[in-house]
Amino acid sequence: MTDAFDEPVGIAPRGTVLVAAGRGETIDAYQRFGKRIAADGYKVRLLPDVTADVAASFAEAEKLLVDDGLPGPKVVVGSDAGALFALSLARRSAPGLDAVVLAGIPVPASAGDDLLGWDDELDARTGCPAHRGVLSSGAASPGALLSARIPIELIGYAGDVTIPTLGLHGDSDTISPLASARDSYPGRLVSITGGRHDILNDVTHRTTAATIILFLERLKLGADLPVIAAEVAA
Template sequence: MSSSFSWDEPEGLAARGTLIVLAGRGEHGGVYERFGRRLAFDAYRVRALGDASADPAVLDEAAKLLADESLPGPKVLVGSDTGALYAARLAAERTPGADALILVGLPTSPWTSGSWEAEVKARTGCPTHQGRLANDPRFRRGALDSAPELPELHLDRVQVPVLALHGKDDTVSPVDEALAAYAGVRTVLFNGGRHDVLNDALHRTAAATVVLFLERLRLSPGLPLIAEERA
């Protein structure tokens, strides 16, 4: 079974919910350490899993975490790249325990990098994360060029609140194609953002956007936005 990575709330604070992260092509759960630590600081537990397109056991592991009564709710599935498709599949199948869904960099069409330099720049504009990927022996270079058999997207079958995050400069999943796939879903676009929004140069803003979504979810997803920008 795929190993998971865990980040918990600080000692003395009550946990406010659980995020279950499904990584994308070539990634493992540890790639989301920065995101996990940031959300844990806000008292959310984070469990980050691997690439389900390479290891189907990841889906079983995600289902077990959703069913784990020791983990506090609400429980939110978070998927990046192909992980977004698998997270959406679990939500569409109404896997018990899933209270919400966050989609990040949903893939829309095949993409070819041609080189490692092109791939890492397409993934993230953050020098720190680029360095991590370059020096991570568990990360699989060239995975974005692969075309694994993936589940179809059926957001019309998803009965829980959904948030989509997408970079406007994402060359792996062009924003116009992504917006068509996200139709009807609350979507936040990041100016200058690349494919992996959670690990991009704007990762702090992405994490803050996720926290706002989670805080609203805890109260009631039907309530007005907690923070709303007006011109």
């Protein structure tokens, strides 16, 4: 599997998206997502489970954010603990970081303790058959969402973030219930109907990706996110 996807040949790149995986996840879990975002003209770089070595993950992300060979705007998309990683980069004002997209932020409570095995965990993660197959083929470590602790370096106050943010959370997420996670999101939060924890890779992955692309396109026009499309009243 690859950790990098580029824009289609002949198209000028529109920006760079770094994808930070969650607890126990490899880059294999984000191949489909990376290809889809790249198809719309963005360079995509994938980072595996950021909790495995937080210091190394910060160093790699910060190196990519200041890489002159990667075009701006530069955005970090994070899922689960990867979302906390993206928030941490924003709180520390990482040079080169223009915005963050946060998906399925985990809550500190022990949500999901009633999961009895891998099948239950898969059901809590996603309803997408294709993604379930990817996860079962080694893209995620069974039990990681329940057993892996969130590193202290990734815990902080969302109100410290001042750059543009987009939050995405499934309203049927039992690992991190929306009502408990709401205050962890700074800025705009989009609830995905019927969505489970792996919201970037759930059955609504096309809608989620489209929502992210709309955010990226607005960001490209300016940090104040100018409106591109507006509904006309009848």
